[in-house]
Amino acid sequence: MKAVRYHRYGASDVLVYEEAARPVPAAGQVVVKVAGTSFNPVDAAIRAGYLQQVFPVTFPHVPGIDVAGSVAEVGAGVIGWKAGDAVVGFLPMNADGAAAAYVAVPAEILAAAPQTVEPADAAALPAVGLTAWQSLFEHAGLKAGQSVLVNGAGGAVGGYAVQLAAQAGAVVTATAGARSADRVRGHGAEKIVDYAAAPVTGAGERFDVVLNLVTTSPQETAALVGLVADGGVFVSTTTPGQDDTDRDVRAVRVFARSDAVQLAELVTRVDAGDLKIDVAARRPLSDLAAVHDEAVTGRLAGKTVLTPA
Numbered sequence: 001m002k003a004v005r006y007h008r009y010g011a012s013d014v015l016v017y018e019e020a021a022r023p024v025p026a027a028g029q030v031v032v033k034v035a036g037t038s039f040n041p042v043d044a045a046i047r048a049g050y051l052q053q054v055f056p057v058t059f060p061h062v063p064g065i066d067v068a069g070s071v072a073e074v075g076a077g078v079i080g081w082k083a084g085d086a087v088v089g090f091l092p093m094n095a096d097g098a099a100a101a102y103v104a105v106p107a108e109i110l111a112a113a114p115q116t117v118e119p120a121d122a123a124a125l126p127a128v129g130l131t132a133w134q135s136l137f138e139h140a141g142l143k144a145g146q147s148v149l150v151n152g153a154g155g156a157v158g159g160y161a162v163q164l165a166a167q168a169g170a171v172v173t174a175t176a177g178a179r180s181a182d183r184v185r186g187h188g189a190e191k192i193v194d195y196a197a198a199p200v201t202g203a204g205e206r207f208d209v210v211l212n213l214v215t216t217s218p219q220e221t222a223a224l225v226g227l228v229a230d231g232g233v234f235v236s237t238t239t240p241g242q243d244d245t246d247r248d249v250r251a252v253r254v255f256a257r258s259d260a261v262q263l264a265e266l267v268t269r270v271d272a273g274d275l276k277i278d279v280a281a282r283r284p285l286s287d288l289a290a291v292h293d294e295a296v297t298g299r300l301a302g303k304t305v306l307t308p309a
Helices: 041-048 120-124 126-139 156-167 181-186 218-225 260-271 285-296
Strands: 002-005 016-019 029-038 066-074 086-090 102-106 110-112 147-151 171-175 191-193 207-212 228-236 250-253 281-284 304-307
Touching (some): 002 285, 029 086, 041 285, 066 126, 086 126, 120 304, 126 260, 285 304
Parallel strands (some): 147 207, 171 191, 228 250
Antiparallel strands (some): 029 066, 029 102, 086 110
């Protein structure tokens, strides 16, 4: 089969589109015929070796933590899946990923794929959708009537966060540039702050929850924590904040995990028309090295889905 692999840590050019052996399912695994995977920033960080102490990989390594496709083969002891089932999943960070024609995955991390989108496009849901869900509801405990600031709402996680927060009955303020403002407003944000025109920290407003999805300096992070109302929560997927014990403000750093039950809930919302999957670009798997390079140099916008030939 064809796969993208790297044989050592390094820059984007270590990614090679090459022949690889088709995986065989171990006990508890299924082999998925890949319809699509998607690029996530953590893919580039792992490839560069920045996270090797946390997520060490075995070379050659296949990247791609999102998978959408169909079950091709079922391993021993697997219950609930059969050949032909359409599935999506958020794969283990340091296992071989879905940048290939086939991938072996733990059966328990899979959910049935949404039926209302193209099979490959479903790969734009698992990692970022679960990050948004866990940030808002597990870590922040967001409830109806609360106010939330989503800093970085124009990105992939931000798009889901705005939708989920609005559907939960929260009042959503979002930072977004001119290019994504209309889309973010359509997702349910009541107020848009153009970060290019003025810093959100100058608004003087406080929020029950501040969700930070942008890499920020220590000063910017402290200013965002200052926007949290007394008793509120600062949640960040990037730069960690500090608790403000004087105001009972809690700061949480999020590391998303695979959760098939939560993913199934997101899929249900997609099929009900309540959650929109945004795909900025669809590209062949052979373009993955270029996609990594564009992401590292700041030229990649939105969620990119990659499909095998």
